[in-house]
Amino acid sequence: MKKIPESSPREEVAAEVAPNPKAPETAGELLGYAETRVVQVNESAAAVISAGNETFGSLVKSEKPERDDIETAQAGLNAVAREVDELSRVTSCRIEAEVSGGYGVSVPGEEPVVVDSSFETAFAGEPPRVAADAPVRPGMAQSESADSSPLSGTTEATLSGDAGVADPPSPNYLEEDKRYLAIKAEISSAAAESNGVLSPQHQDVLFGDPTAFQRGEKPRDLDQRAQQLFAERYPDAASQYLAAERTRVYDSINGDPAFQALGEETTRITNQDLAQARSGDWGQAAAAEANSPSRHSGLSQRVSNRVEFQQLRDFVKTYPEKAAGYAVRWDQFVAEHPEVAKMSNDQWFKWCDQNSGGWGIDKYRQIARLAEPTVPKPEPEARRAPMESVTRQSTTEVAGPGASEPGRSEELGFTETDTEVDEEYWGTEEEIIDSEEAMATILAGLEKAGEISEDELIAHKEELGALPYLSGSDADILLGQRGKDLGLRMVKTKAIAGSMSSAFNDWGTEYADREGRPVAVAKELLSGDQAQIEEVFHLNKSNERVKLKKIAGPAGELYFTEDGSHRVAGCKLINLPELPADVEDLSGISEIATTDSNLAMEWDERINAGLITGVVEEIRDASRQTHYKLKIETQTLPWMVLPEAQLAKFNRFYEQAYPGGLDKVKSLKGERRVIPKAALLNENGVALNFYMHGRWDEYLQRHGDGASRQSK
């Protein structure tokens, strides 16, 4: 028999688990320890599979076995590889479950254990999870029923009231009610009597529902048990406390049972979604990611982010008073820390990482952002999140024909008059052209423009600032991509929406060292001298031409200048109908990446809602920075990848440029129905979120005729 090559050194190194680093002492270190182990598992599994394939390949090459034998061996190796893969996945999940306390984590082949501990559910009288045949401690078995409980007589005597009799509670909240405190005390003392003295922490866990603990489930705690008994004995009082609870704002949101229930629901839905992904319900790409040892944690994180966001939104809707109260905490925080108002999302997340309690404050921030459209606020200016403040300010700068006039902005920022734009203002598809044709077209355009004196140019220059303008920074993630080079084209001057230069604020922007540049360009063009026109457009020097990036929408294109913003401004100054430029088309990009997890989450939501077809991949680089890559198949609009605030702004500008251009944008899934225009135009993105989650009718009910009119 041939000597079988031993495992490769690389495989052995990877399979060997490195000596333990410093023993973890904190929760953070424990997480790091577990993560290191998971990486080791994944790497060693991959190395074993890879080494097997390498050895197989070299054997086949050197020994030339028979084809049947090759196929038999190949099938056997494939089966081993699948087992190794599964082993690494299960091991990773087991480690993850250990760190998570075995709670709410999907382990293959096991149903996650999630127990609803919400205050509301407890009051709704849901019985504790006690198996019929579960062993029950003597003292607790009796306390299951209020009637037969040894506590009941004592409790009633203490409270001087009949169980179930309406007795309006004098305190505001349940935990201040003496009857409730008495029930808690009785549960503890009765349990302690039968079980011996334990620490309060143990009592809290064990005495709530010891049978659950014995079954390995998360037990109801003492409070939940007491709440349930209170609701059974004093239903009217319980319902009043429940009503008060619905509007109650806690000192810390983490202490709010409604918020705690949100967390549990997030875990449940996340597990459910991941199970669907694994089983292939979300398509092959998602199934591959969900079943991959190295990638499933990324998917899990994204799903969890999305579900939590949706849960927070539901929380705001279900408990508007609570949301308003928690949103005020964010206002207070911003007032005390004005520097956060200027932070980008990434900066803010970094701040949260570096400051104790940061992530708790982020909850208030998220609620403030979500609560803003629906909850009346005493001080709207102070309620805005940092990014929103910036966005809102620049939104008011969106110039359209007449948009800068005061009093024209209503709920959606456009009035009927706003849509009455000069339809000829915006251009149509350009055609490729050579330099001679370009010169001829320019000269014809100049004839059309007519003669304009220098004084008139200077006077008109002031009007440049009022022309429609959309800053390239409002679509930076899209404009930063590399598109398809279309070469030299004649482009409708008025279809050029804005500049990618951060120094440009509008078409009237002039740099201090190049003051008067648009007027100078206009004068050169108006001279009609071909040499001077060449000096402006460089038709024969491709590297010095005006460079534009093109985004083609359903009704026409928008362009952004990468180079030559002042030359474009000069053309706009003299109403030159078309100008020559090298064009790069961004309409068909197939990939886009970000480090912003919120944007990745938005992409996921849009994929689920049929606004984009594609998949979001998570990549972690050597420096442990996480990147998210969206692989695009199709989009409802070529700019659907933009972050929520930018998307709404872009849509509004486009609708202004091409009135009715967004009337027939269709969903990519189901019956491919038309997406309501109001969902696309709503400034704060709330309407789009309602639409994406199948709650459009609800949105219309809330916003009445205004939204209906915009939908049409």
Add this chain to the structure above:
Amino acid sequence: MEDSQPNRQILDPARNAVLGSLSAAQISEKVKKIDLIMTEYRAKLDQLKRKRREILGQLAAKTDSNKIEKIRKILYEKDS
């Protein structure tokens, strides 16, 4: 102002609650359990590596005899 939530990657509030309340002894216990899981993993991985070696060994054993004729046969079928 608010409870500590040190790592945004951990979004599951239940997990946060579990981790945040762990004592040093409990953390040490979890480390032991993770190490135990790793030990089991290594043992199972070794089994699979042995299985893989057996498969490759069988393949190598079958290449001892009539190798040239077999290779010709494979190549002929491949070319035709």
